[in-house]
Amino acid sequence: MPLLEYTLAKKLLERYKINSVESRYVKSAHDAVVFASGGRIVLKLLSQKALHKTKAGLVKLDLGSEKEIAESYDDLVRRGKALKPYKILAQKMAGQGVEIIIGGDTDPQFGKVLLVGLGGIYVEAFKDVQMRLCPITKADAEDMLGELQSGKVVTYNGKASGEIVSLLLKVSKLLAERKEVKELDLNPVIVRPDSYDVVDIRVLT
Amino acid sequence: MxxxxxxxxxxxxxxxxxxxxxxxxxxxxxxxxxxxxxxxxxxxxxxxxxxxxxxxxxxxxxxxxxxxxxxxxxxxxxxxxxxxxxxxxxxxxxxxxxxxxxxxxxxxxxxxxxxxxxxxxxxxxxxxxxxxxxxxxxxxxxxxxxxxxxxxxxxxxxxxxxxxxxxxxxxxxxxxxxxxxxxxxxxxxxxxxxxxxxxxxxxxxxxxxxxxxxxxxxxxxxxxxxxxxxxxxxxxxxxxxxxxxxxxxxxxxxxxxxxxxxxxxxxxxxxxxxxxxxxxxxxxxxxxxxxxxxxxSETKPQGNRIAVITNGGGAGVITADEIASSRYLKVADFETDTKKALRKVLPALVNMSNPLDLAGDADANRYRYALDAVGRDKNTDMVVVIILYQTPGADPSVTNEVVQKKITLNKPLLVISTGAEYTKKQVRLLEERGVPVYESPIAAIDSLEALFEYAEYKKRSQSQ
Known part of the structure; x- marks a missing residue:
């Protein structure tokens, strides 16, 4: 299953009103500094040959100064030699919050499945996830979040934020409508009481 | 289809x-x-x-x-x-x-x-x-x-x-x-x-x-x-x-x-x-x-609050623990009127709280008063009756009382009872006359939770 190119994946999400952090491909350290325009950014090396970017040291977080950005850019170029062809993506640094994963899969018998769980580095460690068949209802989305072991972390005072509930509904709609999308990972999505940031996107077609 | x-x-x-x-x-x-x-x-x-x-x-x-x-x-x-x-x-x-x-x-x-x-x-x-x-x-x-x-x-x-x-x-x-x-x-x-x-x-x-x-x-x-x-x-x-x-x-x-x-x-x-x-x-x-x-047993719960009636203090506490640690169920907080009504008919040593411990010498009358009261209690949605038949007052008349109340009570009711020969005979009588009986509080509370979850699902899916 081929990985959908990042900007195409981002556009696909936007069609379902799912916003992800501001991103742009950069061709030089200078490009990246201009994109940062004084704020803090993340640099990522994207290649079909490296599906787990963090493990391979291909994600450089929270870069601010010109020097930090330039050093990280050069390091990615060095690592990229073995991973050609590749691209380097610059993203605005997302705010603080709880990391969750929202995913999609295709079950051979029942079709599209939506998944939500505690995200980032905890996905593998705790495997704390809830699944539903697509399309889901609003009540399903609330149940999924409430039934997580980490439900109290992912929700606020036991109430799922309307933002995450509506995000789950949008992803479910995308999965149900887009037959060509076989698998999808939004991981991490950084969640706060009243907002979220989709930080990384993987769409397999 | x-x-x-x-x-x-x-x-x-x-x-x-x-x-x-x-x-x-x-x-x-x-x-x-x-x-x-x-x-x-x-x-x-x-x-x-x-x-x-x-x-x-x-x-x-x-x-x-x-x-x-x-x-x-x-x-x-x-x-x-x-x-x-x-x-x-x-x-x-x-x-x-x-x-x-x-x-x-x-x-x-x-x-x-x-x-x-x-x-x-x-x-x-x-x-x-x-x-x-x-x-x-x-x-x-x-x-x-x-x-x-x-x-x-x-x-x-x-x-x-x-x-x-x-x-x-x-x-x-x-x-x-x-x-x-x-x-x-x-x-x-x-x-x-x-x-x-x-x-x-x-x-x-x-x-x-x-x-x-x-x-x-x-x-x-x-x-x-x-x-x-x-x-x-x-x-x-x-x-x-x-x-x-x-x-x-x-x-x-x-x-x-x-x-x-x-x-x-x-x-x-x-x-x-x-x-x-x-x-x-x-x-x-x-x-x-x-x-x-x-x-x-076919009675639908209106909510998630459970009354526990028992003739053994320990069994009542274990059951209340099980309710409190479940995902959806709560130990009911009796209305003041319920407590007042019970005060009048139950012996002074009985504490009017939930779990309602009728004491080791509880007989059919005490069970009847308790069941009448929780039946009317607006803060109670489901009823757990613990009968330890090993005690002096618990005999077939208690079995009869519970069977009768199950028919008139418009709330889900189950019995928890554990024991050997004598108990098993009473359990059989209860079950043959439509009262669900469980040996362990865990099984009983899990079952009430399943009943509640299904009722909620049905309500929700029909309103969609």
Missing amino acids: VQRVDLTPMMKPKSVAIIGASRNPDKVGNVILQNYVNAGYEGKIYPVNLKAEEVLGFKAYKKITDVGAEIDLAVIAIPAPAVPLALEQCGKAKVRSAVVVSGGFAEIGETKLQDKITEIAKKHHIAMVGPNCLGVMDTRSKVDTLFLPTKKISKPKVGFVSFVSQSGAVGSTVLDVIAGEGFGLSKFISYGNAAYVDEVDILEYLMNDDETKVIVLYLEGIKRGKEFVELARKITKVKPVVVLKAGRTSAGTAAAHSHTASLAGNYAVHEAMFRQFGFTVANDLSELFYYAKIFA
Whole structure:
């Protein structure tokens, strides 16, 4: 299953009103500094040959100064030699919050499945996830979040934020409508009481 | 979804032919015929046997086409290679349904032979269950294709729980256990290899069956995923379904695969689907029974607050702990009026709180006062009655009191009671008269939670 190119994946999400952090491909350290325009950014090396970017040291977080950005850019170029062809993506640094994963899969018998769980580095460690068949209802989305072991972390005072509930509904709609999308990972999505940031996107077609 | 087959002629047949009805009492065909006789089936019975003139006093026929009368159901219990011809003849005789109990098909790799009989059944519009199955039982029409000797297995009483099992062995165990439970059985269907009639057809039939109020399902795999999901969305809006899906782990999956030549599928996705559509998921056979029992008792909770009435302090606390640590249930906080009313009638040593400990010398009167009060209490939605029969006051009059109150109380009620001989006798009396009884607080509270979750699901899905 081929990985959908990042900007195409981002556009696909936007069609379902799912916003992800501001991103742009950069061709030089200078490009990246201009994109940062004084704020803090993340640099990522994207290649079909490296599906787990963090493990391979291909994600450089929270870069601010010109020097930090330039050093990280050069390091990615060095690592990229073995991973050609590749691209380097610059993203605005997302705010603080709880990391969750929202995913999609295709079950051979029942079709599209939506998944939500505690995200980032905890996905593998705790495997704390809830699944539903697509399309889901609003009540399903609330149940999924409430039934997580980490439900109290992912929700606020036991109430799922309307933002995450509506995000789950949008992803479910995308999965149900887009037959060509076989698998999808939004991981991490950084969640706060009243907002979220989709930080990384993987769409397999 | 268009209903593919009608199982009515199979469950309510006016006439049954038994193909392979042997004179030898050790043969399956003989046991089946004998069971029909023993169960008191009132329709016409036609044994089909190549050699015999009569079997067990019934005139026998060489071929089913020789019968010359309408046949609703043919039970086929002959060696696998002979089944295609027998089924063709059923087609000629315009038989409406068939149960193929014979093994020797896909479960041992004979998929071609299985495909062949499926084709024949479809061609002649015969609703075929099996092959490699126990078949069907209906406690009302007294249909019983099960080849289990009656001396080894108790027959359940008539009730409203229907049980569906792919596996014959699990099915017969369940049947035996149900016979010992207070709730009765409506229908039992073991469908084996599911060559034609599968779980979707069976569930659709039971969804529309007025004699079925609770469906209990043991699954190894699902044949038609999309159709199952379509039905799952509808069925729990009508009645509760308790499901046990084998193959939670890959070890279990491997066993299920070789067992019934079925696809076990991915358990996590199955479980997600069951929960999404309001099924009650059991993790083992004992859970299957205790969920079935609470659903069979048929009172719907209005909320999640539970009153605990007990004649043993410790048991009351353990139960309250269990409620407090459950996901959805709460220990009820009695109304002031309830406490006042209880104060007047209960001895001074009783504390008017929940759990309501009636003390070790509690008799039927105290249970009556307590049940009357929680029955009226607006902060109580469900009632747990703990009866420790080992104490001096707990005797058959307490049993009677609870049975009476269960009838008039408009709230779900169950009893927790643990003990040996004397207790078991009282438990049996309670269950026979419609009071669900549990041995452990965990099983009891899990069951009330399942009841509450289902009620919530139903409310929610009907408002959508």
